[in-house]
Amino acid sequence: MATKRINMKDIAKEAGVSTATVSYIINKRSDQVIAPQTIKKVEEAIKRLGYVPNLGARALASRHSYLLGLLIPQTEKETKLMFSNSFYGSFLSNFEYEARKKGYNILISGTDVDESYLDVARKRSLDGIVIVGVEIESDIKDLKQIGIPTVLVDSYGMDKELSSVTIDDENGGFLATEYLIGMGHRTIGLATGYLTKEGVNTERLKGYEKALANHGLPKDGRYVYSGTISYEYGLELGLQLAGSPERPSAVFVTADILAFGLIKGLKKGGLKVPEDISVVGFDDGFLASNMEPALTTIRQDVDEKARIAAQLVIDAIEEKEHGSNIVLPVSLVERESVRKLVLN
Amino acid sequence: MATKRINMKDIAKEAGVSTATVSYIINKRSDQVIAPQTIKKVEEAIKRLGYVPNLGARALASRHSYLLGLLIPQTEKETKLMFSNSFYGSFLSNFEYEARKKGYNILISGTDVDESYLDVARKRSLDGIVIVGVEIESDIKDLKQIGIPTVLVDSYGMDKELSSVTIDDENGGFLATEYLIGMGHRTIGLATGYLTKEGVNTERLKGYEKALANHGLPKDGRYVYSGTISYEYGLELGLQLAGSPERPSAVFVTADILAFGLIKGLKKGGLKVPEDISVVGFDDGFLASNMEPALTTIRQDVDEKARIAAQLVIDAIEEKEHGSNIVLPVSLVERESVRKLVLN
DNA sequence: TTGAAAGCGCTAACAC
DNA sequence: GTGTTAGCGCTTTCAA
Numbered sequence: 245m246a247t248k249r250i251n252m253k254d255i256a257k258e259a260g261v262s263t264a265t266v267s268y269i270i271n272k273r274s275d276q277v278i279a280p281q282t283i284k285k286v287e288e289a290i291k292r293l294g295y296v297p298n299l300g301a302r303a304l305a306s307r308h309s310y311l312l313g314l315l316i317p318q319t320e321k322e323t324k325l326m327f328s329n330s331f332y333g334s335f336l337s338n339f340e341y342e343a344r345k346k347g348y349n350i351l352i353s354g355t356d357v358d359e360s361y362l363d364v365a366r367k368r369s370l371d372g373i374v375i376v377g378v379e380i381e382s383d384i385k386d387l388k389q390i391g392i393p394t395v396l397v398d399s400y401g402m403d404k405e406l407s408s409v410t411i412d413d414e415n416g417g418f419l420a421t422e423y424l425i426g427m428g429h430r431t432i433g434l435a436t437g438y439l440t441k442e443g444v445n446t447e448r449l450k451g452y453e454k455a456l457a458n459h460g461l462p463k464d465g466r467y468v469y470s471g472t473i474s475y476e477y478g479l480e481l482g483l484q485l486a487g488s489p490e491r492p493s494a495v496f497v498t499a500d501i502l503a504f505g506l507i508k509g510l511k512k513g514g515l516k517v518p519e520d521i522s523v524v525g526f527d528d529g530f531l532a533s534n535m536e537p538a539l540t541t542i543r544q545d546v547d548e549k550a551r552i553a554a555q556l557v558i559d560a561i562e563e564k565e566h567g568s569n570i571v572l573p574v575s576l577v578e579r580e581s582v583r584k585l586v587l588n
Numbered sequence: 589m590a591t592k593r594i595n596m597k598d599i600a601k602e603a604g605v606s607t608a609t610v611s612y613i614i615n616k617r618s619d620q621v622i623a624p625q626t627i628k629k630v631e632e633a634i635k636r637l638g639y640v641p642n643l644g645a646r647a648l649a650s651r652h653s654y655l656l657g658l659l660i661p662q663t664e665k666e667t668k669l670m671f672s673n674s675f676y677g678s679f680l681s682n683f684e685y686e687a688r689k690k691g692y693n694i695l696i697s698g699t700d701v702d703e704s705y706l707d708v709a710r711k712r713s714l715d716g717i718v719i720v721g722v723e724i725e726s727d728i729k730d731l732k733q734i735g736i737p738t739v740l741v742d743s744y745g746m747d748k749e750l751s752s753v754t755i756d757d758e759n760g761g762f763l764a765t766e767y768l769i770g771m772g773h774r775t776i777g778l779a780t781g782y783l784t785k786e787g788v789n790t791e792r793l794k795g796y797e798k799a800l801a802n803h804g805l806p807k808d809g810r811y812v813y814s815g816t817i818s819y820e821y822g823l824e825l826g827l828q829l830a831g832s833p834e835r836p837s838a839v840f841v842t843a844d845i846l847a848f849g850l851i852k853g854l855k856k857g858g859l860k861v862p863e864d865i866s867v868v869g870f871d872d873g874f875l876a877s878n879m880e881p882a883l884t885t886i887r888q889d890v891d892e893k894a895r896i897a898a899q900l901v902i903d904a905i906e907e908k909e910h911g912s913n914i915v916l917p918v919s920l921v922e923r924e925s926v927r928k929l930v931l932n
Numbered sequence: 933t934t935g936a937a938a939g940c941g942c943t944a945a946c947a948c
Numbered sequence: 949g950t951g952t953t954a955g956c957g958c959t960t961t962c963a964a
Contacts, residue, residue: 249710251941262951267943279949296710300644300653301941304956309644311695319681327681328874333671340696341668349712351655352684352694366593366640368693475878508878530672534819534852536880595957606935611959623933645957648940 250293259289270297309369312348312557314339315361317378325354329473329501330529331546335376335397338550346558362386372557375399377444393560395553401442407556409549409570413444416542416574417451420496420524423540423576425459428585429522432456433467433495435481435502445470448498448526467492475505482509485521493585494522500532503539507581518583528577538579545572594637603633614641647713656692656901657717658683659705669698673817673845674873675890679720679741682894690902706730716901719743721788737904741897745786751900753893753914757788760886760918761795764840764868767884767920769803772929773866776800777839779825779846781817789814792842792870811836819849826853829865837929838866844876847883851925862927872921882923892916 252270256263261282268276269286289295303309314336317326327333340350351368355361362383365373373387376397384403387394396408424432434452436445449468456463471477478497482505485491497503503525507517515521517537525532525541532539552570559565596614600607605626612620613630633639647653658680661670671677684694695712699705706727709717717731720741728747731738740752768776778796780789793812800807815821822841826849829835841847847869851861859865861881869876869885876883896914903909 249941253941263942264944264952265950268950271943277949282949296707298648298713298941299711300647300713301956302943303644304642304648304958305941305943307943307956324685325681327671327677328674330672330674330677333674333677336696337663337669337671340698344698344700349708350696352680352696354684354688356688363640364693367643369642369644475874504878530819534848593957597957607958608935608937608960609933612934615959621933626933642957645940646959648942649957649959651940651959 250295251298252295254293255286255289255295258293259285261286303369307369309371310348311351311368311370312343312554313351313353313361313365313368313370313373315353315373315375315378317376318354323354325352330531331527332376334529334546335550335553338547339374339554342551342554343558346554348554348558360386362390365392366390372561374553374557376553393557395556395560397549397553398444399442400444400447404569405567407560407566407568407570409552409556409572410444411544411549411572411574413447413574414451414454416526416544417448417496417498418455419451419574419576420526420542421452421455422458423578424494424496424522424524424582425455425461427494427522427582429492429494430461431464431467431492431494432461433469433485433492434498435469435471435478435495435506436498437470437473437502439470445498448496452496466490467495469495473499473502475501475508478502478505478507479509479512480505482506482511483513484509486510486513486515491521494524494582496524496526498526500525500527500529500539500541503541503581504531504535507535507537507539518581522582524576524582532577533579537581540579540581541577542574543577544574548572594639595642596639598637599630599633599639602637603629605630651713653713653715654692655695655712655714656687656898657695657697657705657709657712657714659697659717659719659722661720661722662698667698669696674875675871676720678873678890679894679897682891683718683898686895686898687902690898692898692902704730706734709736710734716905718897718901720897737901739897739900739904741893742788743786744788744791748913749911751904751910751912751914753896753900753916754788755888755893755916755918757791757918758795758798760870760888761792761840761842762799763795763918763920764870764886765796765799766802767922768838768840768866768868768926769799769805771838771866771926773836773838774805775808775811775836775838776805777811777813777829777836778842779813779815779822779839779850780842781814781846783814789842792840796840810834811839813839817843817846819845819852822846822849822851823853823856824849826850826855827857828853830854830857830859835865838868838926840868840870842870844869844871844873844883844885847885847925848875848879851879851881851883862925866926868920868926876921877923881925884923884925885921886918887921888918889916 252263252266255266316332319326353364372393374395394406439446453463469481525539528541528543532541596607596610599610660676663670697708716737718739738750783790797807813825869883872885872887876885
């Protein structure tokens with residue numbers, strides 16, 4: 245198979261110039277002045293022979309692969325990439341698009357037990373890396389040491405020298421809780437993912453507590469439910485709440501997918517949302533507007549997050565900028581999952 | 589930055605051997621017999637210096653990049669990758685995992701107007717390509733000509749010489765329709781994506797018509813609704829059906845996401861599912877079991893599809909096999925969206 | 933059992 | 949303005 249692949253030398257010969265000239269033209273180097281007619285000859289030869297540059301060879305010679313790595317969490321079994329959560333799909337889609345516009349391609353890889361992401365990055369000569377929602381401090385330290393530009397997405401408390409993009413998670417928690425309080429709720433629960441020392445969930449918790457304090461409401465540990473961010477945990481929790489007399493009149497849930505499960509569980513347990521219990525979510529993805537009842541939730545702009553992450557890595561690679569820490573705003577989207585309580 | 593990256597030559601020097609020897613050892617070449625002690629020396633040097641091979645350089649020398657391309661449809665605006673449909677996320681996740689186990693990484697790229705995927709494949713020296721759900725005949729022909737192993741997923745009527753994996757779409761349509769008929773329905777609609785000459789939707793339509801014919805039921809063009817596979821189109825269609833007196837008692841919908849929108853539209857239009865109208869979907873993804881009512885649907889195994897696709901490209905690359913056409917089975921999952929009609 | 937050296941396709945001094 | 953040439957880091961004949 246494979247008719248011999250034509251390369252730069254072929255073009256040089258065809259156009260009667262040297263490979264250097266071809267290279268200059270292909271790379272449109274502003275520091276090299278080439279005669280228009282030479283350019284024309286070369287471009288014609290390229291077209292005629294159907295030449296496509298070999299980026300691998302270019303990377304080897306120029307130490308610039310135009311490859312970006314996207315590192316996302318893996319599933320519980322520590323194997324497959326967590327694309328079950330549509331958040332990551334949206335992120336990838338926008339990230340790829342933005343990167344492609346600037347000439348970069350995306351390499352997707354999970355990690356195996358015997359290989360850190362750092363190895364993948366080096367093997368593949370990645371120009372830059374975007375890490376979303378994970379906290380592998382050791383890897384990140386190594387990455388920095390090796391000098392691979394890295395951007396952290398949704399990470400707190402990590403290296404401040406690295407560029408990062410997050411949303412205003414604390415404010416999200418605050419807005420949700422304030423809203424609930426404004427609707428007359430006084431016992432407000434929080435359903436969340438695991439509360440690591442530093443992470444989005446912890447930030448959202450902070451906002452929640454701040455709002456409570458703001459109104460002199462006590463914070464009550466019994467109303468804080470923490471587990472995995474998953475439909476399943478939501479379902480379980482919903483069922484449990486439905487069967488418990490000591491339940492809050494509203495709950496702020498730190499992810500739509502979790503809220504989705506929760507509401508399902510609540511219903512299964514015989515409760516109505518929002519008649520019997522109110523729910524506010526977080527994300528405002530596809531699910532939120534389409535579940536029943538439509539979910540009142542905190543909206544974040546995933547597309548923008550992805551776009552900015554791409555810009556930040558590329559800026560870092562091209563040494564335009566370093567260490568920007570971008571925080572995107574959030575807002576509350578009012579739908580039908582919260583009931584207004586009439587106070588006595 | 590960047591402490592000089594250590595390479596094979598460094599290892600060779602450190603271990604007191606030649607780079608050829610290092611290469612043999614790293615690649616565990618069975619055709620080269622190396623003295624155990626030499627192996628040990630080299631392995632120690634590798635560990636000591638923290639050497640990681642440069643796959644780009646290896647690809648250049650060996651014409652084997654261990655990079656696979658995954659080509660998925662782009663959104664209407666022809667720009668971003670269509671990861672809004674969770675099907676692709678699941679596919680990617682499993683595909684990547686399977687490929688990684690065999691030493692391959694995945695390159696994700698959309699295409700721009702001025703560049704075909706073929707160019708990406710050549711530029712990046714992809715070893716193989718998996719194309720899912722798209723029909724770019726010209727590209728595929730070129731790919732074959734260039735000699736890049738290609739696997740087609742969910743494509744009909746394309747080149748039979750290429751490996752492919754599909755599901756038994758026709759049977760899916762048949763099963764769904766037979767089931768509806770068995771439940772007493774006699775006027776059965778079909779809601780589908782665009783009916784291209786050859787594609788999954790057309791196959792599902794065939795199965796639908798076959799079941800109707802099987803029972804002497806007339807096929808009525810008025811009951812075939814075709815548009816985009818999207819929540820939005822489903823919603824629109826649902827609303828429309830709800831307002832129309834001439835509506836079927838049941839409808840087979842060729843995608844869960846479409847069924848989801850349809851049911852929503854139906855409800856908005858004042859109809860109850862399944863009391864007023866029954867629905868059967870296709871895919872059995874996350875949505876199906878979680879919408880209300882839970883959707884009776886045709887189940888396909890996306891994970892398996894992805895795994896097989898990975899195996900097939902890799903087999904083709906490693907010349908183990910050629911042109912396998914795998915067809916995966918489907919089955920019906922009974923839930924709550926179909927009502928049993930009592931015949932008079 | 934190991935090594936020397938050519939070459940994969942490209943870039944980037946440097947020379948002309 | 950353009951060409952020569954030495955690498956980039958690796959594989960692979962061929963010899964020893």
